[in-house]
Amino acid sequence: MLRIRLIEEAIADHYAEGEMRCPVHLSIGQEAIAVGTCAALETSDKVYSTHRCHAHYLAKGGDLKRMMAEICGKAAGCVGGRGGSMHLMDVPKGVMASIPIVSSSIPVAVGSALADKRMRNGKVTVAFFGDASVEEGVFHESANFASLHKLPVIFLCENNLYSVYTPIDQRQPNRPLTDLAKAHGMQAAHGDGNDLDECYRLSVQAVERARNDQGPTLLVLDTYRWREHCGPAFDDHLGYRKEGELKKWEQRDPIRRFREKLGITFDAKMESAMSAEITAEIEEARAFARATPLPDPSQATRHVYA
Amino acid sequence: MNAVVQGHERVISLAEAIREGIEESFAKDENTFLFAQGVSDPSSMWGTLKGIDNRFGEDRVIEMPIAENGAVGIAVGAAIAGQRPIISFHRVEFALLAFEQIVNNAAKSSYISNGQHKVPLVIRMVIGRGWGQGPEHSQSLEPLFAYFPGLKVVMPAFAGDAKGMLIAAIEDDNPVIFIEHRFLHNSTGHVPEGYYKNALDGPRVVREGKDVTIVATSHGVLEAMRAADVLHKIGCSAEVIDMRVLRPLNVAPIVASVRKTGRLVTVDTGFVRFGIGAEILASVMTEAFNALKAAPVRLGLPDHPTPSSRGLIPGFYPDSQRIVREVGKMLSLDQAKVDSALKELDIQRKDLQIDQPDPFFKGPF
Secondary structure: OHHHHHHHHHHHHHHHHOOOOOOOOOOOOOHHHHHHHHHOOOOOOEEEEOOOOHHHHHHOOOOHHHHHHHHOOOOOOOOOOOOHHHHOOEHHHOEEEEOOOOOOHHHHHHHHHHHHHHHOOOOOEEEEEEHHHHHOHHHHHHHHHHHHOOOOEEEEEEEOOEEOOEEHHHOOOOOOOOHHHHHOOOEEEEEEOOOHHHHHHHHHHHHHHHHOOOOOEEEEEEOOOOOOOOOOOOOHHHOOOOOOHHHHHHHOOHHHHHHHHHHHHOOHHHHHHHHHHHHHHHHHHHHHHHHOOOOOHHHHHOOOOO | OOOEEEOOEEEEEHHHHHHHHHHHHHHHOOOEEEEEOOOOOOOOOOOOOOOHHHHHOHHHEEEOOOOHHHHHHHHHHHHHOOOEEEEEEOOHHHHHHHHHHHHHHHOOHHHHOOOOOOOOOEEEEEEOOOOOOOOOOOOOOHHHHHOOOOOEEEOOOOHHHHHHHHHHHHHOOOOEEEEEEHHHOOEEEEOOOOOOOOOOOOOEEEEOOOOEEEEEOOHHHHHHHHHHHHHHHOOOOEEEEEOOEEEOOOOHHHHHHHHHHOOEEEEEEEEOOOOHHHHHHHHHHHHHHHHOOOOOEEEEEOOOOOOOOOOOOOOOOOOHHHHHHHHHHHOOOOHHHHHHHHHHHHHHHOOOOOOOOOOOEOOOO
């Protein structure tokens, strides 16, 4: 979590330099879900993510240098500069794709699970998405199919309460999001998405169900995006958030809470050593991304067809 | 319909040829599976899916819930994971509900992933026509799909080619939109037995000629062939080109033909405006402007939706008679001869109603 936080903060701090010339959707404040879920998965398991994919990519083991290079539009980027920040993938690590159209990755993740079930290879696929995704028809189309065929897939809803600037209560009736799973005859669980242990525990249960042919699970984990929807800055001054809301969620910082839980087993000295190590890794990745070349224009026409 | 042996050639319908194509692919590769609404229906999608579930088992034939966008997305995910799904839509219009997945994920996964992902997926869709099917069951929307790099778009006209191209499409590592015209399902032709592939390499000359090049898609090819037959009798030699594959667009055979004939007529199953004919004309004029002896002509549908009533249909579809009239004007053919050619086409149609398949077809609609 600390690593993801520091990487995201480094992106925010250096964004204005103009090297990272693509939209970025930072995961600051939402790290626990990515880390807890991916800790419950094997490397051979698969995740599909969204526009806000940095945390998922990193938690699943995605290569940092190739991520930074991708955000800088470089040939060494994880997709050669074709996608930017919203399209991170690291196939050997099981980060199959990040798809920035709301809900668009969900059926693809279900298809991945269908293929795995047909091949009986025991793999599990996680579809990460936000609270607005359940407003899209294709979420329901996917949930219906996955439940009908008991596919090894986890629908992981990160409820951060906002779709861009619009709060969930202007978009959805007041009912538990887990009720949506009931409608599709699917298991569901709701938890604190800023509590790493809880995220991990619920993910382990869902993964176990998926692996044992007991079908999909909808996990709804509550969290909060600290910064703007797209971009490096805080945006509390815009007034779309409720007063004091950001402060309240900052008090529930998943990193702070986990630090407190660890107590004396993780002291300030250990943390600063860890931070220094991560910072060095980030600097190395940034230097790599700066130094490595842009793709040749001739590459733009490649891979239109397989 | 049973196979009819004509000489040494086995003759079956295009619908049966499609079914054989699926069966051959199923037998060859166990990763191939079928995904459709009503996949085991007694109607078996006009016979194109007949008996496949019994022969290959339920595991290979998956009923698709009424959820087109989800279905295509699921098929894309399965394809990325190494399967070869075939989706069948009973009408082109239903694929509109899946446009997001077709355009964003099917067409772009290879590109965005920098070649790490492949999407070996076939999406069959059927263009309806006739018997009053009307505005939302009779649309020819192939230009929408042909617009997107990353998709392949195939429109067979002949039964034998349909089987060979379908097998090639299933084995292709790219998403292929495979568009069947409902009027063609009952058309018959020579179809070899067993496994074979016809390359998805673009247009083919299906009738040689020297005076005019007629480029047509799908059912339009049959209309063009019929027009060429009667034109031949009045001394006009028309070359007919079957487009077969709209994307990737290979204009070379068309340009070569126009360099020979100097004249071009396109016959679309869709709208004239922004249609396939527009792209062909633009390409030919860019590459062979000096070869043209006359302004090219585009035939296709007028600028209004397809009405249901047969009272509103006359003049709507570009038929062989319209092709003959246009070629007559373009070449300044003797009007009496053109009239005799038109009369012969009239006689061929006999009592056939405007909303029924033409004499190329057997059996009820």
